[in-house]
Amino acid sequence: MSDVAMSSPAGATIPLSIHGPAGVLDLVVPTGATPVDVAREYARQAAEVGDATGIPLLQTALGERLNAAVPLGEAGVQAGDVLVATTGVHRPRRVTLLEAAKNAPETPELASLIATVAALVAALAGWYAARTGEETVRTVAVALLLACALVGALPFGRHARQRAAAAPAFAAAAAFAALHEPGVHLLPAILGAAGISAAVVAGIGRALAVDGDEVSTVWIVSGLTVFACCALPAMLGWDARVAWTLLVLGSMMAARFAPSLAVDVPDDALLDLDRLAVTAWSARDSQRSGRRGRIVVSAAAMERLVRRASRIVTAAAAAILVTVVIASPLLLHSASIDLDRIGARCLVFFAGCSLLLAARSYRHSAARALLRLAGLGALTALAIHLVAGPGAGHVDTFFYVVVGLGVIALVAAVATGRGWRSVWWSRRAEVAESLCGSFAFASAVVAAGVFRRLWEMTS
Incomplete structure (x- = not known):
């Protein structure tokens, strides 16, 4: 054990181990000592044992060279650290692009x-x-x-x-x-x-x-x-519009039932505290009627359940968005007869409104945004069909624009006043969603051509 003689306050010292060509040297140095002072002491000790070397360079155990002008205390060297004395030139290791990509943190x-x-x-x-x-x-x-x-x-x-x-x-x-x-x-x-x-x-x-x-x-x-x-x-x-009708109707129903299928707590994740508390003596006692059991779900199981349900709901909302955006224009385009065209327009309208109303019950922000985009996509396809589709010359465009702006203004006013979070608006939205779903089912019969076929058969 050797000391580096420098003026420093009592107790402000750092014990170090220097590994180098002359072996291992244990030093107790002040915090104000520089790497040059320590390197000179190491060279002096090496000369005494007959291994004459020049003043080496000091590096950390990870190969980072210490700045010769910065004291050890300021360089972050702590008590018990191991330094490496080397006589070669320090060259930083070059990291390739592939190694940098492998060492990069995960970014899901x-x-x-x-x-x-x-x-x-x-x-x-x-x-x-x-x-x-x-x-x-x-x-x-x-x-x-x-x-x-x-x-x-x-x-x-x-x-x-x-x-x-x-x-x-x-x-x-x-x-x-x-x-x-x-x-x-x-x-x-x-x-x-x-x-x-x-x-x-x-x-x-x-x-x-x-x-x-x-x-x-x-x-x-x-x-x-x-x-x-x-x-x-x-x-x-059958006609192609039957397939598009089923897809639009199925997407609307999937938005309603996807959360109930995603949130499913398995029985093995539940812990019955009453059964766990049963011992040899308490097992002889008869169970009292009307006793409320205490069921607890472990925190790890709940985290897995939430992550699983979140992925399922988000993926289901994305599938609904893709299906509605593709099937709605195809349904409107395939309906060539006036009666079927009316049913197709009503189905797309009520399905879009139902998706917009169903999105309010989702607490997952990504799934809620995807469902809103699906509803807006259906309504946008309907608006384009009304303006540029068959029979557009008989449609008063100004009337539809005014009605659309009025609906947007109503939704913006309610959303700004946080009315959707009130009990009154929640009940009205639930009733409106049920009505839209019922009207969509009725419109699907007309859009698929079933009503027209029955009418032709009986007339």
Whole structure:
């Protein structure tokens, strides 16, 4: 043990261990000593044992060189630290871009945003490949989309959950681009094939995942539902508007039942305190009637439940948004007869209003925003159809604009006054949502052509 002689207040010392070419040297140095002072002492001790070396450079145990002009106390050196004495030139280690990416912290929010953008780009690529007239471009695009879907479903690397959530979109785009043919009558079958393709890739990702993936489950249910709604009318020879009617109506109902399916507390997560308190003596006592049991859910189980329900509700709201935005314009476009057109317009209107009213009951901000976008998307499609669709010349555009502005002003006034949070407005909104759902069911019969077919059969 050696001391570095410097003037310093009593007790302001730092015991250190210096590792270098001459061996290990234990020193007790003042906090005001610089690395140069310590290095000189180490060189002097090394010369006494016959290992004459120059004044070395001091580094931390992690290889960071200490500034020679900064005292050890200010440099962050603490008692018991290990310093390394080296005679070579300190060169900082160069970190490659790949190593920096591996060492970067996890960013699930950014990864989710990138996965969403990638899914949208995949949809645009599938649409462009389906509309192009060159078979080479279509084949290459389909191969790339399918390869991206299969690679994204593999549970390897970072952000595997986000990649698995976007992989079914690539599969659906690939199926749409590969099977698309001109003709509106083939569109339900093509979308049904795209839905089953997305469900298959989601099933592969869910089977390979280490933990349960709720987003893949929503993909599977949504893909199978789209396939059933689109394939059944195609096989039975029904009109395409039957498929679009089922999709719009199913999306409206899914917004109502998705939270009840997501929030499901398993029985093994519940703890019965009364049963846990039973001992050999208390087990002989008869249970008193009317006793209230104490059931407690563990905090870890509740956190898992909330995270699982949040992912399910958000994924379901995103599926509803995509389905409504695609099916609503197709339903309005396929209704060519006046009676069916009236039913289609009423169905889209009441479904959009029902989605807007159902969003108020969601406490998850992302799911609530997605449902509101779905309702606004349906109403926007209806407004465009009324202005530019068949029979637009008979529609008083000014009347619709005034009514629309009045509804917007009413909603803004109520939202500004926080009226939706009051009991009175909550009851009125619940009644309005029920009425919109009932009217949507009635409109679906007309929009699908069932009412007109029965009328023709009886007349």
